[in-house]
Amino acid sequence: MLRNLQTHGYENHCNDDTNDEESGGGGDGETAGNGKDMLARKLSTKGDTLYLERRVGLFSGVALIVGTMIGSGIFVSPTGLLIRTGSIGLSFVIWTVCGAMSLLGALAYAELGTMNPSSGAEYAYLMDAFGPMPAFLFSWISTLILKPSQVAIICLSFAKYAVEAFVDDCGPSDFAVKIVAVLSILVITYINCYSVNLATGVQNAFTAAKLVAVFVVVTGGVHKIFQGHTEHFYNYFGNTTTSIGDVATAFYSGLWAYDGWNNLNYVTEEIKNPSKNIPKAIYISIPLVTVCYLLVNVAYLTIMSPAEIMQNEAVAVTFGIRALGPIAWVIPLSITISTFGSANGTLFAAGRLCFAASREGHLMNVLSYIHIKKLTPMPSIIFHSIITIMMVTSGTINSLIDFFSFTAWIFYGSAMLALLVMRYTRPDAPRPYKVSTTIDKTG
Template identity: 35%
Template structure:
């Protein structure tokens, strides 16, 4: 195909450079987690000292997982993240179960939410998740931090938080977000501008961390160490709560796998994926450790546990002159996480559709914008439903089981792929103990969480298992001619309405 024809062809272009990959990872990891997770880590670890150990351990575990995904990204050339790695290594059934747990089972959320309300416990923790649930959590954090300064010292009203959350996610509130385009519109309009926005917001995220770290370190140097007395209180440590503490910490680090979702759009992925992953994860580990030390230098354990927005409470004590600035920076940080999450996770829908496990409409690309428009648009109703019905801690707690189960399965798939294809040369290869230890820790943590929070984890387990009959009834079996004709008719009409077509050049 000639150069002119290739420029006119419909496919996802390679527009993610090394800098943009680094910004995507930083922008995805540094989000709402570091500003809301300290409460969950401290609550379930029991003391300041053990919470710092959990934060460092989560960073080390994230590095192990990131290295595994970096090797998978050099061995498997398709985009799609968790989904495509499980599909290529373990087969179509577990990959479909991932999709089922991530999207279809949201309808079960409405039922189980009210069951969860009836079983309120003090052991509520923050768990790691991704996809629509993650976007909903970050949206709610965005709304909370935007409103917190206006209602302090009281908590912001829940309806107002949800309204601002939706405005940040899909509204046109230009006074809150410096661009009049919404997250969804931007991702539908241009890959380049979405990546540029992500780079700019990554700088904002690092600035927000710096405004917490610098005054905290200055106070620590002046001798304010009273909150670190008896930091390792063994009596407050409850072993069966540690998985919840790790879920909370890993939620804050979540995002180290984002480049795997856009592998086909990366420039020189064999070099840029490992480089971006290693530099970004090390940067975040150092930043998070210093941020938590700053929190505990200014706030006591009871202050952290009682605060609905830890960063705001910190600023009220240490930087009263910037009380209106830091919450806005935090909110913009959450906005950047929303942008990165939609940018990457819409590619899972795109690839799943291309692989035949999702309606074909979602593997189509806009004829002028060269963006996966249908896949991006589907994120809107899913996240909106979750924002309207849930609060942060319920959303975080709900999806922990399936998320860590499938991440563990993906790294298990790396071990399987190595065994099946010993002849395959990979430009980046990690020692075998890294995927083995990471997989064992993931699956062991999932198993231990049954003791920590049996209700939420049982719900997550039921959600995953409910995908088995759906797979064999819908995916495995062929549709009748009547259903197939109706399905194709609807797809054709939506294709004309959205101006989208299948990609014309193979990018993997």
């Protein structure tokens, strides 16, 4: 029931003139190939053994980005940001700058993704710019550390809020939280193995649900503003920290809340018309998330003072109790929906990275198989899930966040460096989308 996608088959098929014509290679000039010059198919053909089918449209692309970005971060990160910045003014500046950084990073990835519309994101771009060794190192670090730890953090957050609704004031036990987290991993593994359409359908539904939840919080905040609850919006920059270290660590909290902006590039091979839909999805999703985050922070401040937010890790839950009254249960439910959707999207992307790297021979051969009927990279998804379960059983949310954030941004920066390098080494390569930079050999 599984089919192997090996690099040598990849090359032979792509060097076939008839198959080049079938793929529409002369039409859009999109090149792909992890260091090889091969044409990406406009559409997958029936029985195609080389590409995952293009079944992810613009709406699903937006849902994948928004659904993975809006996880638990906006519900817990405001506390860390205010503690480190000392003022609501600087915290809002950092929320905005983190959004701008994510947008600029995503636009750089959009150019890379349309230059090389194969799955794998950083892996494919490091291969193109620097060769197999950096790509090899990234594939192993990401497969064994980055992606599993990211899914583990999200699933632990999901489990914490899901279990909290059924326990007393003493709070949930660590054992119960980890059991629920493992069960959630098994569920999203089944969803992603069963069908691409099911995985994207779940992602679309949960993204819509979490946007409704954000809308409820923002509406509650607007209602409080009209009632005159604006006393916490004065003296914006009072008590602002003067420590560069505090500001730097505040960015960790903010960037974690925005993480997921690059997930669409992991599934480029499955996106319909990637040269148009990748930039469109980025321009829609990241500004949308940034505006949502700023409005949610405004809503929190209509209910709680900055000092109260600093002392409250479950700031969203407190907001629900004070602003929503008898329907306060909507907030914990919204957080569980949000985190579950984020975990689903993250695992969806992680499986494609592992699949792309193993197809090049950089990971175990079995991970380059796909299910012959369902056309999902089942072995790579299951492999990621096993490592994620190991991390869930042995780690905590805070330790995993610290573990993930620093390493992840090293590779994000490496991918952006790859863009600048290829402006010099491959100035004439087709670029259906080109982000503006000040470093450009062709001007």
